[in-house]
Amino acid sequence: MPEPISHRLIEIFRTVMSTGNVTEAARLMHSSQPTLSRELARLEDILGYALFSRSKGRLQATAQALALYAEIQRSYQGLDQVISTARQLGRGEQGHLSILSLPALTHALLPAACARFLASHPGVQLSITPQESPLLEAWLSGQRFDLGLTEHHDTPPGTHAQPLLQADEVCVLPAGHPLLHKPVLTPADFAGQAYISLSAQDPYRILLDQVFADQGIARQQRVETHSAVAICAMVSEGIGLSIINPLTALAFASERLQLRRFSISIPYRLGLVLPEHRPATPLLPRFVAALAHSADDIQARLAQAVCPP
Structure with a gap:
């Protein structure tokens, strides 16, 4: 040889x-x-x-x-x-992060957080997958993602959660609506109003229906949809008003769609869901910090949007 x-x-x-x-x-x-x-x-x-x-x-x-x-x-x-x-x-300059998120958060929270994170980590690739429950919880339990973003309810098996943001549901009204002169709307203000609801199975829809039922107030149920984004588009067209999650409302706030406080607190909670059996990447804490910064910014912007000068 x-x-x-x-x-x-x-x-x-x-x-x-x-x-x-x-x-x-x-x-x-x-x-x-x-x-x-x-x-x-x-x-x-x-x-x-x-x-x-x-x-x-x-x-x-x-x-x-x-x-x-x-x-x-x-x-x-x-x-x-x-x-x-x-x-x-x-050094955390390269790598990949996979994120599973409620669809609403892909336009209302993640864009600003991604922009902030990628500005200091240009070599990192982000993969964002929108998904609704119950598949969202099943995929998180399966350790398929580095991070999950969901409404803070039950924690899926094999994961642990930490709070990210809490804010009350808000009223959304079209431009020129007579109720815009009020800084805070009560259930009584919705009596007889054309109203756009989330689907009957939505937990926030169930809570709101109970609020109005308890006070004996009837609304004109004009449209029903599973999407808060669709509600914002319909409110902007003057079809009716609604009460939805504050992140989607803030993302679509404009001259055609304005926000007001609701007199009854209906908390909207978001949490981070972290897999317990997936190898941790050093990039994760940095992305979580960007999310926390975006959440703080949303809280500040929301306070201004629901209380216009």
Whole structure:
């Protein structure tokens, strides 16, 4: 069997090629010129062809040597990229985060948090998957994502939760509506009003229906939909008014859709759900910090939106 080509022989060849002479290569490798000359001769013997022609004490690389050196350089550049990536991963400059979220949060909370996070982590890739319950909880239990964003109710098995944001449900009204002169709306203000509801199974719809039923107040149920985004679009068209989660309301607030407080507190809670059996990435705490900053910003903007000057 032919003698194997060692990494040391390749490194000697590479150093000689990059410096142009054996003496300088020996100095860089803390060796001697005779030792490196013998090793180069051994490499040529193993390969079965000359790497250098020797003329007046100078080395002249052969065509095979030039081709071999080019291939070695490509390999070293690939290794350099591997080393660079490894260091960037350690510093949190590269990597991937997978996030599972309620659909409403993909337009009302995540965009600002993603922008803030990516501004300081441009090499990181984010994957955001919107999903409704109960699949959302099942996927979180399955450890399929680095982070979940959901309404803060029961914690799925195999995960732990921490609160992120709490704010009350808010009233949304179209531009020019007579009730806009009031800073706070009571259930009585909705009597006989055209109203757009969430679907009958929605837990917030159930709570609101009970509030109005307890006070004996009838609304004109104009439209029913499962989507708070659709409600905002319909309110903007003047179809009716509604009471929805504060994040979606704030995301769509405009001259055509305005917000007011509701006199009865119906808390809307958001939480972070973290898998207990999925390897943690050092990027996660930094993204959670960006989410917390966005949540604080939403609280401040919401306070202004429901109490316009």
